[in-house]
Amino acid sequence: xxxxxxxxxxxxxxxxxxxxxxxxxxxxxxxxxxxxxxxxxxxxxxxxxxxxxxxxxxxxxxxxxxxxxxxxxxxxxxxxxxxxxxxxxxxxxxxxxxxxxxxxxxxxxxx
Amino acid sequence: xxxxxxxxxxxxxxxxxxxxxxxxxxxxxxxxxxxxxxxxxxxxxxxxxxxxxxxxxxxxxxxxxxxxxxxxxxxxxxxxxxxxxxxxxxxxxxxxxxxxxxxxxxxxxxxxxx
Numbered sequence: 001x002x003x004x005x006x007x008x009x010x011x012x013x014x015x016x017x018x019x020x021x022x023x024x025x026x027x028x029x030x031x032x033x034x035x036x037x038x039x040x041x042x043x044x045x046x047x048x049x050x051x052x053x054x055x056x057x058x059x060x061x062x063x064x065x066x067x068x069x070x071x072x073x074x075x076x077x078x079x080x081x082x083x084x085x086x087x088x089x090x091x092x093x094x095x096x097x098x099x100x101x102x103x104x105x106x107x108x109x110x111x
Numbered sequence: 112x113x114x115x116x117x118x119x120x121x122x123x124x125x126x127x128x129x130x131x132x133x134x135x136x137x138x139x140x141x142x143x144x145x146x147x148x149x150x151x152x153x154x155x156x157x158x159x160x161x162x163x164x165x166x167x168x169x170x171x172x173x174x175x176x177x178x179x180x181x182x183x184x185x186x187x188x189x190x191x192x193x194x195x196x197x198x199x200x201x202x203x204x205x206x207x208x209x210x211x212x213x214x215x216x217x218x219x220x221x222x223x224x225x
Contacts, residue, residue, distance in 0.1 A: 102157075
């Protein structure tokens with residue numbers, strides 16, 4: 001596609017459930033990033049990949065959060081045993097040489 | 112880790128005026144500084160970026176300046192138009208690479224009055 005796509009765009013879940021958020025980067029982009037953005041704030045880094053290798057996961061809040069990119073293209077961010085504090089906009093970005101291009105995000109609401 | 116401070120938090124200008132947003136960063140190894148524009152309900156859009164080997168970069172009505180000694184960089188928008196109204200974020204790359212983690216500022220809400 002022309003840009004980064006994310007699905008679902010909205011996800012409502014109950015506390016304790018697992019969720020999987022998907023990111024489809026711009027075709028050919030080597031690097032893929034996950035950020036979380038609270039209302040009124042800038043994106044906060046979670047993790048990133050070069051090809052299929054996870055390069056930095058220092059921003060993942062705890063071990064309930066994990067991400068994978070098994071074939072170096074689509075990535076999935078998984079949150080296990082969701083908590084209300086996980087509610088946020090989750091954004092994916094991809095890049096080829098430096099500039100990161102963001103997708104529309106997934107709005108996660110944990111009830 | 113990197114810390115990015117952005118000012119002002121809100122900026123209101125009249126159409127045709129200039130707008131300036133300033134950011135400071137803490138990690139002297141950072142060498143890549145992008146600016147993003149975010150409209151309501153949309154993802155951040157990359158509008159301009161600068162690398163540490165350049166002091167200034169221009170793209171039509173938008174320019175960015177970088178002072179590595181002082182560790183600050185600024186976004187300048189000239190001849191503002193109502194469609195420039197949005198939230199603007201600065202960011203810096205950590206660890207001396209343009210590939211990797213971006214640390215963002217807190218954002219500036221720019222309002223351009225017709």
